Amino acid sequence: MKQLSKEEQNLIVMQGVSTFAASLAGIFVTLFFFQYSDVKTTLLYYAIVLSMLLFWNVLSGYTLRIVSSGTLVKIGLISSALYYFLLFLLQEKAITFFIPLALLHGFSAGNYWAGYNLNQYIYTPRGSRVKYFSSVMILMNMFQAIGPAIGGLIVTLGGSVTFFHVKLGYSLLFLIVSLLLGFSSFLIGRLPSHEAPVFSFSHLFSHKRSKAWKYVLMQQATLGFYDVLLGTVSGVLMYLILKKELFLGFTQTSAFLLGAIGGYIASKTLERSRRTYWIGVLGLTVGIGLFAFFQNVFGILAYTVITGISAPFLHIWLSSVYYKAIDSHDRHWSEKYHLMIERESALGIPRVISYLLLYGIVQYGDQIQFAKYSLFVLMFFPLLIGLFLRFYAHTTVPKAIDPVTL
Numbered sequence: 373m374k375q376l377s378k379e380e381q382n383l384i385v386m387q388g389v390s391t392f393a394a395s396l397a398g399i400f401v402t403l404f405f406f407q408y409s410d411v412k413t414t415l416l417y418y419a420i421v422l423s424m425l426l427f428w429n430v431l432s433g434y435t436l437r438i439v440s441s442g443t444l445v446k447i448g449l450i451s452s453a454l455y456y457f458l459l460f461l462l463q464e465k466a467i468t469f470f471i472p473l474a475l476l477h478g479f480s481a482g483n484y485w486a487g488y489n490l491n492q493y494i495y496t497p498r499g500s501r502v503k504y505f506s507s508v509m510i511l512m513n514m515f516q517a518i519g520p521a522i523g524g525l526i527v528t529l530g531g532s533v534t535f536f537h538v539k540l541g542y543s544l545l546f547l548i549v550s551l552l553l554g555f556s557s558f559l560i561g562r563l564p565s566h567e568a569p570v571f572s573f574s575h576l577f578s579h580k581r582s583k584a585w586k587y588v589l590m591q592q593a594t595l596g597f598y599d600v601l602l603g604t605v606s607g608v609l610m611y612l613i614l615k616k617e618l619f620l621g622f623t624q625t626s627a628f629l630l631g632a633i634g635g636y637i638a639s640k641t642l643e644r645s646r647r648t649y650w651i652g653v654l655g656l657t658v659g660i661g662l663f664a665f666f667q668n669v670f671g672i673l674a675y676t677v678i679t680g681i682s683a684p685f686l687h688i689w690l691s692s693v694y695y696k697a698i699d700s701h702d703r704h705w706s707e708k709y710h711l712m713i714e715r716e717s718a719l720g721i722p723r724v725i726s727y728l729l730l731y732g733i734v735q736y737g738d739q740i741q742f743a744k745y746s747l748f749v750l751m752f753f754p755l756l757i758g759l760f761l762r763f764y765a766h767t768t769v770p771k772a773i774d775p776v777t778l
Contacts, residue, residue: 389552390484390556391519394519396545396549397549398516398519398523399621400617402414404466409470411742412739413470414604414608415731417473419724424475424481425478430713430717432482432486432487432490434571441490442491444483445487448484450553451483452477452553453553460543489712493712506684506688509639513635513684514632520621521622521625524616527541527542569705570709576713585711587761589715593718596719596722602750606663627679634684649689650685652684659678660747664744664748730742730746
């Protein structure tokens with residue numbers, strides 16, 4: 373952390389504060405909608421959220437001409453605080469208003485990540501990306517590790533307490549998260565100023581894509597087909613096995629703690645050998661596969677341990693490759709914003725499609741059973757990402773070097 377620049381440290385602290393607040397409620401928002409509705413409503417809710425996230429992220433090419441990226445981050449945090457406050461007020465009635473809530477959720481996430489990701493690209497030096505993303509992975513996992521256990525404890529203990537005829541539990545949790553996000557929007561320091569990006573939608577269709585960039589887009593699209601959907605499906609299935617929010621919270625905490633350990637190990641090994649991203653590829657495949665085959669406590673344990681330790685190897689390298697590919701375009705960052713939008717589209721569209729596909733499938737049978745079957749499909753996506761990373765390496769390695777070493 374000390375070796376990082378002031379701007380990098382500020383970005384990590386900013387993300388740490390918002391990550392901790394969101395991790396308190398993260399998985400419990402999914403369970404909240406699942407318990408008061410069903411799998412179908414939960415899937416549709418997240419399809420709308422991700423559609424709005426993508427919409428506002430893409431629109432940031434124009435909104436950043438009007439407001440600074442720091443303002444977008446604060447808008448995202450304030451609107452996220454409002455979202456959780458509405459969940460607190462509405463309680464189980466939130467299901468009736470799940471569409472406007474999803475629109476607000478997507479608005480907050482889209483603006484926050486548009487501002488944050490731009491600053492992350494501008495203020496992280498090219499030569500220290502692996503070190504930076506390793507630090508982010510370690511600290512984010514540590515922040516996230518604290519949240520789920522506390523969140524599960526609040527929901528479990530508060531579930532039997534009433535206040536002014538209002539049953540606490542989820543409501544209390546959402547109120548706490550709302551207050552934390554609201555305060556964080558004022559506590560976060562001013563981000564460095566920068567010029568507005570030069571962006572037009574025509575850039576997305578007119579620019580010439582290199583072979584390496586095409587492989588990066590394939591990596592991101594493949595990631596989009598499984599990453600967030602896996603979190604939703606696994607969260608619901610774990611809850612059905614463990615049956616208590618407290619147990620689920622501690623399981624999530626264990627996974628994030630293991631992720632922090634995995635991130636530390638990955639930071640040491642990826643700088644020495646880029647091939648070690650395969651630890652993440654194979655670990656995710658095996659971990660998801662074991663959970664698919666064993667829908668019990670053993671399956672949860674295997675999934676948590678294996679993916680917790682191994683996932684940082686893949687995710688750190690994916691982020692580094694993406695920014696390296698943008699760096700290879702020899703222009704000022706303000707003239708490359710269409711590349712960031714293109715990547716967000718490659719990632720976001722498959723995310724929406726994955727939820728809509730599963731939403732359509734579960735209409736024709738046992739919803740929970742189809743959710744279980746989906747794990748058998750999701751387990752193969754990390755392998756595809758590994759192949760696209762290898763293809764990318766072949767396009768960027770100098771001819772004098774044997775690409776097998778990558």
